Amino acid sequence: MNGLTESLPPLSAHEAAVEASRCLFCYDAPCTHACPTHIDIAQFIKKISTGNLTGSARTIFDSNLLGATCARVCPVQELCEGACVLGSEHKPIAIGRLQRHAMDHAYQTGQGLAIAGTPTGFHVAVVGAGPAGLSCAGELAKRGHAVTIYEKRDLGGGLSTYGIIALREPVGVALAEVEMIRNLGVRLQTGVEFGCDISLDTLIGDHSAVFLSLGLGKTPALGIPGEEHLVDGIEFIEQSKTAPAGPPVGREVLVIGAGNTAIDCATIAKRLGAARVTMIYRRTAAEMTAYAHEYAFIQNEGVQLEFLTQPVAVVIEDGRVTGLRCRRMSLVQTGPGRPTPEPIPGSEFIIPADQIVKAIGQEKPPAFNGIETDRGFLRVNDSLETSVAGVYAGGDCIRARGSASTVMAVQDGKRAAAAIDKALTGTRS
Amino acid sequence: MADLSINFAGIKSPNPFWLASAPPANSGAQVHRAFEAGWGGAVWKTIGGPVLNVSNRYGAWHSGSQRMLAINNIELISDRPLEINLAEIRDLKRNWPDRAVIVSAMVESKPEAWRTIVRQIEDTGADGLELNYGCPHGMSERGMGAAVGQVPEYCQQITAWVKEVSKLPVIVKLTPNVTNIVLPARAALAGGADALSLINTVNSIIGIDLDTLELTPSVGGKGGHGGYAGPAVKPIALNLLVALATDPELAKSGLPISGMGGIATWRDAAEFLLLGATSLQVCTTVMHYGFRVVEDLIDGLSNWMDEKGFRTIEDLRGKSVHRISDFGNFDLSFRAVARIDQNRCIKCNLCYVACNDTAHQCIDLIDSTGKPVQPHAWDLASNGKHEATGTRPRPEVREADCVGCRLCYNVCPVEKCIEMVEVPSGRESITWAQLAQAEPAVAEDWDAMKKYRDEQCIHIH
Numbered sequence: 072m073n074g075l076t077e078s079l080p081p082l083s084a085h086e087a088a089v090e091a092s093r094c095l096f097c098y099d100a101p102c103t104h105a106c107p108t109h110i111d112i113a114q115f116i117k118k119i120s121t122g123n124l125t126g127s128a129r130t131i132f133d134s135n136l137l138g139a140t141c142a143r144v145c146p147v148q149e150l151c152e153g154a155c156v157l158g159s160e161h162k163p164i165a166i167g168r169l170q171r172h173a174m175d176h177a178y179q180t181g182q183g184l185a186i187a188g189t190p191t192g193f194h195v196a197v198v199g200a201g202p203a204g205l206s207c208a209g210e211l212a213k214r215g216h217a218v219t220i221y222e223k224r225d226l227g228g229g230l231s232t233y234g235i236i237a238l239r240e241p242v243g244v245a246l247a248e249v250e251m252i253r254n255l256g257v258r259l260q261t262g263v264e265f266g267c268d269i270s271l272d273t274l275i276g277d278h279s280a281v282f283l284s285l286g287l288g289k290t291p292a293l294g295i296p297g298e299e300h301l302v303d304g305i306e307f308i309e310q311s312k313t314a315p316a317g318p319p320v321g322r323e324v325l326v327i328g329a330g331n332t333a334i335d336c337a338t339i340a341k342r343l344g345a346a347r348v349t350m351i352y353r354r355t356a357a358e359m360t361a362y363a364h365e366y367a368f369i370q371n372e373g374v375q376l377e378f379l380t381q382p383v384a385v386v387i388e389d390g391r392v393t394g395l396r397c398r399r400m401s402l403v404q405t406g407p408g409r410p411t412p413e414p415i416p417g418s419e420f421i422i423p424a425d426q427i428v429k430a431i432g433q434e435k436p437p438a439f440n441g442i443e444t445d446r447g448f449l450r451v452n453d454s455l456e457t458s459v460a461g462v463y464a465g466g467d468c469i470r471a472r473g474s475a476s477t478v479m480a481v482q483d484g485k486r487a488a489a490a491i492d493k494a495l496t497g498t499r500s
Numbered sequence: 501m502a503d504l505s506i507n508f509a510g511i512k513s514p515n516p517f518w519l520a521s522a523p524p525a526n527s528g529a530q531v532h533r534a535f536e537a538g539w540g541g542a543v544w545k546t547i548g549g550p551v552l553n554v555s556n557r558y559g560a561w562h563s564g565s566q567r568m569l570a571i572n573n574i575e576l577i578s579d580r581p582l583e584i585n586l587a588e589i590r591d592l593k594r595n596w597p598d599r600a601v602i603v604s605a606m607v608e609s610k611p612e613a614w615r616t617i618v619r620q621i622e623d624t625g626a627d628g629l630e631l632n633y634g635c636p637h638g639m640s641e642r643g644m645g646a647a648v649g650q651v652p653e654y655c656q657q658i659t660a661w662v663k664e665v666s667k668l669p670v671i672v673k674l675t676p677n678v679t680n681i682v683l684p685a686r687a688a689l690a691g692g693a694d695a696l697s698l699i700n701t702v703n704s705i706i707g708i709d710l711d712t713l714e715l716t717p718s719v720g721g722k723g724g725h726g727g728y729a730g731p732a733v734k735p736i737a738l739n740l741l742v743a744l745a746t747d748p749e750l751a752k753s754g755l756p757i758s759g760m761g762g763i764a765t766w767r768d769a770a771e772f773l774l775l776g777a778t779s780l781q782v783c784t785t786v787m788h789y790g791f792r793v794v795e796d797l798i799d800g801l802s803n804w805m806d807e808k809g810f811r812t813i814e815d816l817r818g819k820s821v822h823r824i825s826d827f828g829n830f831d832l833s834f835r836a837v838a839r840i841d842q843n844r845c846i847k848c849n850l851c852y853v854a855c856n857d858t859a860h861q862c863i864d865l866i867d868s869t870g871k872p873v874q875p876h877a878w879d880l881a882s883n884g885k886h887e888a889t890g891t892r893p894r895p896e897v898r899e900a901d902c903v904g905c906r907l908c909y910n911v912c913p914v915e916k917c918i919e920m921v922e923v924p925s926g927r928e929s930i931t932w933a934q935l936a937q938a939e940p941a942v943a944e945d946w947d948a949m950k951k952y953r954d955e956q957c958i959h960i961h
């Protein structure tokens with residue numbers, strides 16, 4: 072599909088073997104420490120180098136059930152590969168691509184996949200079938216607990232299915248993982264919205280424990296006139312993955328925001344034929360929250376950036392978008408931390424555009440009766456238990472601090488499963 | 501610039517590098533191209549009686565992305581008709597008067613057969629003869645090659661037959677597949693040999709194909725031992741070279757030695773020369789990369805000789821032989837310890853795990869506050885490159901406990917990161933031989949040993 076297919080080809084068996092043989096097999100390796108799920112990377116790479124792909128996949132699954140997604144979407148430059156001892160003077164080992172090699176083997180052959188444990192009689196409810204929910208459900212199934220996932224959408228996978236652009240991860244990879252988790256005996260009930268179709272009390276009543284992994288919401292409002300003419304960035308990406316023809320794309324597209332989501336939106340617009348794509352950001356390149364490698368990527372794609380620019384109103388003529396009224400900002404250092412952008416009086420100007428996408432993050436999770444929050448996110452303790460006993464939470468919906476990522480969500484699911492298992496069976500796992 | 505020319509038992513060569521008797525020296529056209537590339541000489545692929553080869557002849561040992569660290573072959577001597585070989589040798593020598601053209605031969609163990617082949621070779625105008633007593637497969641089943649080289653009496657007998665008729669210098673090529681290489685070498689000397697060469701290939705089975713469970717290489721499902729050669733055999737070759745270089749009888753005879761077995765670079769070449777070889781033969785490396793490898797062999801050796809101030813090959817030949825000694829003469833009081841250069845260390849912890857699991861548990865992991873920490877001590881909740889690299893402890897050797905085994909030095913992937921540093925042991929220099937003579941009980945009784953150690957402050961944990 073139209074320039075939006077997976078950009079990195081799989082490694083050939085020979086390429087993988089050669090790359091794997093470069094790995095030093097470090098002891099207590101820093102790459103493992105840097106990986107949020109602490110995969111034994113040296114060991115799985117060693118196994119690739121000996122041709123033991125089944126064992127390699129098993130090593131990965133031992134720490135991370137969603138290794139196929141993570142292999143593709145993890146910001147490896149910041150994580151494992153960023154910590155590789157070969158990084159400073161040579162090229163770090165291509166850990167992500169090697170992980171994908173082992174995962175592809177597992178999914179193609181069915182070898183090395185996790186297996187369900189002996190049934191314990193406990194039944195756990197998981198809300199939301201994103202990475203956090205799938206990871207938690209799978210880990211619980213490995214320990215023999217029955218699990219039902221309640222998911223409001225038609226497909227499982229969360230943002231892996233609906234939100235991560237196909238350049239990085241095709242939908243099929245996310246759906247194969249959902250299938251793998253179901254094959255562990257996990258029941259997936261789609262089209263069930265927690266808080267609407269099913270309440271917290273019902274869940275608590277019917278299950279031994281509950282794990283909430285609802286992720287975040289839509290793109291928040293900017294609060295400018297003409298808001299209703301803006302395209303929601305998350306939906307824009309979703310259509311690029313699920314609608315056969317992709318989303319409608321304008322000729323001159325503006326993307327408001329400069330985080331990773333904004334970069335994804337700009338990439339899609341560019342690849343789907345926009346003549347010009349410009350990203351609008353209140354601050355400067357130095358304050359961008361996007362990863363450095365993403366910023367470099369977008370410049371390569373030919374996307375323009377307008378820094379120190381704040382949207383004021385959507386310009387509409389004859390009911391159609393013709394531009395965005397903006398004003399210039401200047402950065403003022405008012406206290407410690409990031410400098411604050413202040414408007415420059417009388418600096419308003421219009422950037423012509425026929426489509427404007429807003430990509431300024433996601434709304435915080437909705438509030439639920441009785442569950443305490445921290446800055447709008449669900450509050451959890453070290454065992455990832457919320458203020459309600461027996462109700463745990465993880466993934467983006469608890470990420471009050473730090474940047475949200477798939478692998479962090481997977482790790483939350485894993486940790487919560489261990490805590491739930493311990494609470495239910497009284498043993499450490 | 502250094503003079504690389506040699507005179508090997510009367511055979512002159514502009515440089516010491518010869519193609520070994522093997523596929524690279526199989527035909528006139530090949531050797532012609534090799535000489536064009538700069539090879540100083542060639543030992544023609546062994547000629548002799550009629551043979552037929554099989555296909556799938558070579559197995560190889562690879563390691564990681566390094567291909568062909570060794571080759572193993574089940575090839576026989578030349579399968580080209582004798583007349584053609586002889587004609588091409590004659591032609592080659594006529595075209596290359598300044599190069600060393602030596603012909604390797606192997607025939608049935610009958611005086612007449614040897615006399616005939618010697619005369620035929622002499623007729624070509626070649627500079628020398630090499631008697632192949634080494635081929636470990638196929639030919640040995642027919643009573644030739646290693647079957648001769650492994651029995652000193654046969655060695656001597658055949659050498660004598662050849663010497664009776666030959667006017668050319670005769671080199672005897674030895675097989676490494678013996679328990680004591682000195683015996684066949686002395687036998688060759690007794691038979692009148694003018695020079696020795698070694699090593700021929702080492703008996704080997706390269707491996708099994710785990711899909712078919714057949715040997716590699718497989719000849720229609722069957723396989724067997726073949727001759728092993730290439731970089732991986734160099735340490736074996738050097739050891740056997742040293743055995744000849746240090747044997748008093750052979751040393752006294754002054755027989756020149758043509759060294760081979762794993763020469764891949766000029767560095768290898770220099771080592772063979774330093775241990776007493778005069779000429780050098782190369783096979784596997786040429787089979788891997790072609791004749792052009794001679795350029796760096798010559799160039800590298802010559803530059804190194806200039807740097808070291810060696811003007812001729814004779815200047816450096818055997819320069820390291822006097823360093824060879826027996827364990828009993830090593831200084832027990834010499835002490836070296838490992839020291840890590842923290843500026844170079846990349847913290848892979850390979851030294852740590854090697855010392856901790858298999859050596860003497862004397863490398864510690866030290867955190868930023870200077871405290872030793874256990875491996876895997878980091879918090880499971882921490883992640884990301886900054887935490888992983890920022891909090892990573894550094895390996896440090898507790899020198900007091902280091903026995904100087906040199907394992908960490910060998911496993912460290914970073915050049916010059918770990919060095920073995922000589923430190924004073926505080927003990928008088930003494931060898932085991934001296935000790936065993938002065939205090940025989942120490943060598944025989946653990947209690948006496950304990951007393952000796954206590955006196956000398958030798959602590960082993």
Ligand SMILES: Cc1cc2nc3c(=O)[nH]c(=O)nc-3n(C[C@H](O)[C@H](O)[C@H](O)COP(=O)(O)OP(=O)(O)OC[C@H]3O[C@@H](n4cnc5c(N)ncnc54)[C@H](O)[C@@H]3O)c2cc1C
Binds near residue numbers: 145202224305335
């Ligand atoms: C555009 C975009 C690109 C991204 N790219 C990357 C990337 O390249 N690499 C990376 O590591 N991370 C990336 N992320 C972040 C990553 O996708 C998330 O951190 C991760 O998906 C979080 O997993 P989760 O399970 O917590 O939430 P989600 O993936 O959001 O899953 C939540 C699930 O819960 C369901 N749900 C929500 N409410 C209810 C309810 N009331 N009842 C029932 N079900 C409900 C949702 O439908 C969804 O399926 C990206 C995010 C976005 C938005």
Ligand SMILES: Cc1cc2nc3c(=O)[nH]c(=O)nc-3n(C[C@H](O)[C@H](O)[C@H](O)COP(=O)(O)O)c2cc1C
Binds near residue numbers: 576728
């Ligand atoms: C394929 C092959 C064929 C060989 N054939 C002969 C031969 O016919 N006669 C002989 O004396 N040595 C033969 N050898 C041994 C080489 O001459 C040489 O002694 C040995 O390969 C060690 O040198 P290297 O490590 O440089 O290869 C052969 C070696 C190989 C690999």
Ligand code: SF4
Binds near residue numbers: 096103
């Ligand atoms: S840090 Fe790099 S070299 Fe070391 S084990 Fe990890 S991937 Fe391999």
Ligand code: SF4
Binds near residue numbers: 838854855860909
């Ligand atoms: S030399 Fe041996 S004992 Fe000493 S630190 Fe290295 S491995 Fe350990």
Ligand code: SF4
Binds near residue numbers: 844852917
């Ligand atoms: S093996 Fe070398 S580089 Fe690795 S930790 Fe030890 S000293 Fe450092």
